[in-house]
Amino acid sequence: GAVVSQHPSWVICKSGTSVKIECRSLDFQATTMFWYRQFPKQSLMLMATSNEGSKATYEQGVEKDKFLINHASLTLSTLTVTSAHPEDSSFYICSARDPTFASNQPQHFGDGTRLSIL
Amino acid sequence: GENVEQHPSTLSVQEGDSAVIKCTYSDSASNYFPWYKQELGKRPQLIIDIRSNVGEKKDQRIAVTLNKTAKHFSLHITETQPEDSAVYFCAASSNTGNQFYFGTGTSLTVIP
Numbered sequence: 071g072a073v074v075s076q077h078p079s080w081v082i083c084k085s086g087t088s089v090k091i092e093c094r095s096l097d098f099q100a101t102t103m104f105w106y107r108q109f110p111k112q113s114l115m116l117m118a119t120s121n122e123g124s125k126a127t128y129e130q131g132v133e134k135d136k137f138l139i140n141h142a143s144l145t146l147s148t149l150t151v152t153s154a155h156p157e158d159s160s161f162y163i164c165s166a167r168d169p170t171f172a173s174n175q176p177q178h179f180g181d182g183t184r185l186s187i188l
Numbered sequence: 189g190e191n192v193e194q195h196p197s198t199l200s201v202q203e204g205d206s207a208v209i210k211c212t213y214s215d216s217a218s219n220y221f222p223w224y225k226q227e228l229g230k231r232p233q234l235i236i237d238i239r240s241n242v243g244e245k246k247d248q249r250i251a252v253t254l255n256k257t258a259k260h261f262s263l264h265i266t267e268t269q270p271e272d273s274a275v276y277f278c279a280a281s282s283n284t285g286n287q288f289y290f291g292t293g294t295s296l297t298v299i300p
Contacts, residue, residue: 116287
């Protein structure tokens with residue numbers, strides 16, 4: 071079964087709206103979660119690394135003020151797309167790694183969130 | 189940072205034939221290389237992975253090879269079946285940060 075839950079699965083909203091996406095680890099405590107963006111027929115692009123209790127680490131070219139990440143607990147990270155515009159429409163997917171295992175164990179992915187901005 | 193390249197971008201094979209997908213990476217610190225299969229609109233699913241201390245790993249019809257010197261690794265699928273049709277992504281990761289950097293993906297079509 072799923073070990074990472076992502077919600078919502080699909081969001082349609084008007085331009086200018088802020089949208090929050092949640093990523094939860096179900097069977098383990100994730101000190102680190104990752105947020106990706108995927109355009110149709112393209113690869114997963116790492117946006118940021120979410121660290122529990124500290125600031126997220128953003129990849130080059132990703133706007134911190136646009137994509138707000140909060141990792142307030144060991145099982146929940148949220149991504150808020152602020153003042154979303156049509157160009158923000160994409161598939162957003164999170165992942166987490168169970169830290170009880172050795173480093174570089176596979177990441178578990180959520181089901182993704184399809185964001186459509188009208 | 190790490191740069192992962194993947195080829196080919198699309199691949200069509202007849203059912204029963206083999207499929208090979210190749211990836212290269214740039215960061216010599218990368219030491220973990222997973223392969224994911226993603227069906228349309230769904231989450232990526234891990235199919236096989238390899239660490240830098242081995243050169244080859246096999247799991248039934250799927251195998252992965254790694255050449256650390258050349259910084260490339262490959263996915264081999266034998267006796268392909270229509271249900272193998274999907275997009276496959278390679279990735280590279282190091283102990284530092286544990287971020288995964290994905291290749292550009294290969295859309296595999298197995299023709300019945």
